[in-house]
Amino acid sequence: MQPHLKRAFTLLALVIIAFILVRSLVVPGSFGQYGWYRGDSVNELRNLTVNYAESTSCGGENCHKIIYDVWVKDRHKTVNCETCHGPAEKHVLNPRETLTPANDTREYCGKCHFKQIARPELFPQIDPDTHGQDLRCVYCHNPHKPWFV
């Protein structure tokens, strides 16, 4: 073979080897495992911490069974515990980590129940100017059993 061709091929071989080396160093190991992305990231995202524990973890025999049984039968059963009480996973894992008391101001109940034109008509709403004389709603209504005054 002519020497200038030999040189060209050697150079090509070196380039290929360099490419393979750089690629193996730069591209993460799990890239392409399942597709055009880093396979490990699926597990990283799956292992993020959970903050909301869901209502089923509240009504245990030794926990909040009484209030849970009241809530689960009444009309506020569609409102999960943590919607008002806040994320509780830490409390479930360690009961000593207590939650801050639920917001029982008039404004908080009003987030759902103050009359608003864009809300569905059949949804129970009150006019804050005429109903309840600026008292806290929980003064008359039990949030766990709302139609019982």
Next chain:
Amino acid sequence: MDISRREFTKVGCRIIIGATAGTTIVESLITNGIAADNSPDQSGYDWEKHFWGFVVDTRKCIGCGRCANACKLENKVPFDEEVYRTWIERYRVKKTSLETREEEVVIDSPNGGIDGFVDDIPAEELKKSYHVPKLCNHCDNAPCVQVCPVGATYETKDGVVLVDFQYCIGCRYCIQGCPYGARYFNTEKGTADKCTWCYHRITKGLLPACVQACPTGARKFGDMMDKNSEVNKIIDEERINLLKPDLGTKPKVFYIGLDREVK
């Protein structure tokens, strides 16, 4: 060039053999990096057996903003910044004179709906008004996945579009590429960020934070591979619609009671 036929064939054969050998070496090196096991299985969750779907019933939404609030707390979205993985929009269509027939629609979403809405247009001026919760549509044919230059965003086998926070370079192409405005730039992480349908929750059998926070059941989440799931029942029986179906993105968030103004 002075070259004999024999020489030409020799060199040609070498080039062909070299090229094939080179590509095989590269390919084998790439596949070597791939683990033999083919499911990121950790705790009995098999992503081949699920395909998630989401239903939003706009007729039930009361605009309380508990979903957007719970989402921010669950996913550590910067709470005081105006960025949201899910948010509520309020649509108010004003009354029009019969001559012009020009419709004026007022759309707002103050702080994503977290602080609620204020009735600042009197009811007499409005024809209709309603809330529409929005979130990432987890498109089966996602534009954001296509435009990512580094492969940092992808759709999993169970149908969730995710962002690889370690690999994202923060170029914001995907934020521009999303026709639904569902992505935002997370200044704390320095990467693009979006709704994951709470992937860390659904793979453990929990519901996404927004679904479990919704007090009226306007948000429903379920497995489209499960024949008896609520989501499948709604898709089969109700009159559902998609956001921007003409784009061919194949969204997996299905809407009930979607009005024509909602895009």
